[in-house]
Amino acid sequence: MIFKNKVFQIIKHLMIYPHYKMNVFSGTNSYSEMLDVIKCLFSSTCVNGSDIGIYHHLLQKMLGSPSYSFASGRMGFYSILKTIGIQEKDEIIIPSYTCIVVPNAILYCSAKPVYCDILMSDFNIDTDHLESLITSRTKAIYAQHTFGQMCDIDKIMEIAAKHNLIVIEDAALALGARKDGKWAGTIGDFGYYSTDRSKVINTGLGGIVTVNNSNYNKKFSDYYDSIPYLDEKMTKKIAQTFIINVITLHPSLYWIGKFINMVLTKFGVMTYFSDEQCVRKESIYAYPYPAKLSNIFAKIGIWQIQNIKHNISHRKQVAHYYNDILQIYPSEYIENEKNIFLRYSFLIRNRDYWENRFSSKIDLSIWFKSIASGRIDNFEKIGYSLGSNTISEYACLHIFNLPTHQQIKSEKLKKLLLELKKSGDIISKENIL
Ligand SMILES: Cc1ncc(COP(=O)(O)O)c(C=O)c1O
Numbered sequence: 001m002i003f004k005n006k007v008f009q010i011i012k013h014l015m016i017y018p019h020y021k022m023n024v025f026s027g028t029n030s031y032s033e034m035l036d037v038i039k040c041l042f043s044s045t046c047v048n049g050s051d052i053g054i055y056h057h058l059l060q061k062m063l064g065s066p067s068y069s070f071a072s073g074r075m076g077f078y079s080i081l082k083t084i085g086i087q088e089k090d091e092i093i094i095p096s097y098t099c100i101v102v103p104n105a106i107l108y109c110s111a112k113p114v115y116c117d118i119l120m121s122d123f124n125i126d127t128d129h130l131e132s133l134i135t136s137r138t139k140a141i142y143a144q145h146t147f148g149q150m151c152d153i154d155k156i157m158e159i160a161a162k163h164n165l166i167v168i169e170d171a172a173l174a175l176g177a178r179k180d181g182k183w184a185g186t187i188g189d190f191g192y193y194s195t196d197r198s199k200v201i202n203t204g205l206g207g208i209v210t211v212n213n214s215n216y217n218k219k220f221s222d223y224y225d226s227i228p229y230l231d232e233k234m235t236k237k238i239a240q241t242f243i244i245n246v247i248t249l250h251p252s253l254y255w256i257g258k259f260i261n262m263v264l265t266k267f268g269v270m271t272y273f274s275d276e277q278c279v280r281k282e283s284i285y286a287y288p289y290p291a292k293l294s295n296i297f298a299k300i301g302i303w304q305i306q307n308i309k310h311n312i313s314h315r316k317q318v319a320h321y322y323n324d325i326l327q328i329y330p331s332e333y334i335e336n337e338k339n340i341f342l343r344y345s346f347l348i349r350n351r352d353y354w355e356n357r358f359s360s361k362i363d364l365s366i367w368f369k370s371i372a373s374g375r376i377d378n379f380e381k382i383g384y385s386l387g388s389n390t391i392s393e394y395a396c397l398h399i400f401n402l403p404t405h406q407q408i409k410s411e412k413l414k415k416l417l418l419e420l421k422k423s424g425d426i427i428s429k430e431n432i433l
Contacts, residue, residue, distance in 0.1 A: 146173065205297070
């Protein structure tokens with residue numbers, strides 16, 4: 001037995017540790033969740049089943065608002081827009097420092113995204129700029145909690161009340177953050193979350209909407225009842241993707257796993273939603289938009305919600321580790337329940353150099369390197385004029401963010417973090433807070 005253990009240790013050292021490479025995805029799922037998904041794949045409850053109701057009930061119990069699951073966050077957001085009756089030429093104010101699927105959902109309703117700049121301090125919307133953008137066509141304000149740090153939601157609610165506007169909270173990156181005991185996503189009239197592989201919890205792909213203004217309960221519930229599920233073929237493909245991800249994205253296999261993922265995606269064995277470059281809903285043909293979350297993924301959601309306390313306290317622990325070395329934020333800021341640090345984010349000079357240096361240990365895929373991240377060019381197609389929001393554009397050039405999920409062994413980054421701190425390339429806290 002001792003001999004066997006010794007051999008195993010040696011193999012582990014020779015085979016695994018030299019290749020150990022972390023990444024930003026899928027750090028919250030266990031192998032038993034994966035086995036559950038495999039079992040469900042061969043059952044008749046892959047698409048529709050009782051786990052969806054249990055998941056919704058669990059979410060409502062935790063969040064305190066009626067909750068509905070979708071195949072993605074963007075589809076949830078689109079459903080909110082449809083429920084509030086957004087029409088052609090209506091304006092929604094959103095931060096320019098966001099994900100491309102946000103303005104896309106607005107464009108799919110033939111409405112107009114109006115881009116607001118952000119604050120350097122926390123990458124969230126600048127409420128002074130926001131108020132100056134309100135016109136007679138404005139219908140809603142989009143309160144995004146960037147990277148898991150809550151925006152000034154009180155001020156946004158105050159502005160919205162003054163101008164009689166609807167507030168939609170984007171808590172896609174902030175499930176679990178709280179202010180005065182209220183969850184991010186449950187303060188505005190509506191809120192939504194994303195639950196794909198890079199988010200606080202991972203259900204393969206997925207999203208959740210909370211309806212916090214009871215005037216909309218019936219309307220939203222009727223709309224939800226009217227939309228389809230993904231079909232069985234698509235559901236199974238996403239489930240397959242989840243299973244392969246859990247295995248191949250583990251840090252000890254990632255060196256080869258990344259390549260396997262690329263090949264299997266190319267050959268259609270794995271799939272993701274990819275409407276990043278679409279500005280018209282009609283161009284999405286591979287799956288229904290919007291669609292409900294299939295039962296198999298709700299099953300994973302139940303596990304994930306049951307584990308959320310541990311998930312968030314781990315993220316805080318990792319954020320503390322980074323911060324103890326880099327000293328970017330006051331430690332009370334890390335401790336504050338408003339910030340769950342899905343990614344510990346800050347601004348640096350010489351980003352390409354540092355991204356390259358970190359890439360020996362971790363595949364960062366830094367988030368929000370462009371306005372409406374995911375769009376590479378032709379910004380006029382989404383109604384954004386380059387040069388208009390200078391802070392957002394500055395943040396795109398200098399942002400650096402580190403993941404905090406449960407497969408992150410922060411001590412493996414210690415040497416690099418110390419070097420980064422010593423280099424003086426971090427753009428100083430005084431400029432940030
Ligand atoms: C800030 C933000 N909002 C919304 C979304 C949409 O989430 P989903 O990919 O589940 O549609 C994302 C996606 O990453 C995001 O980063």
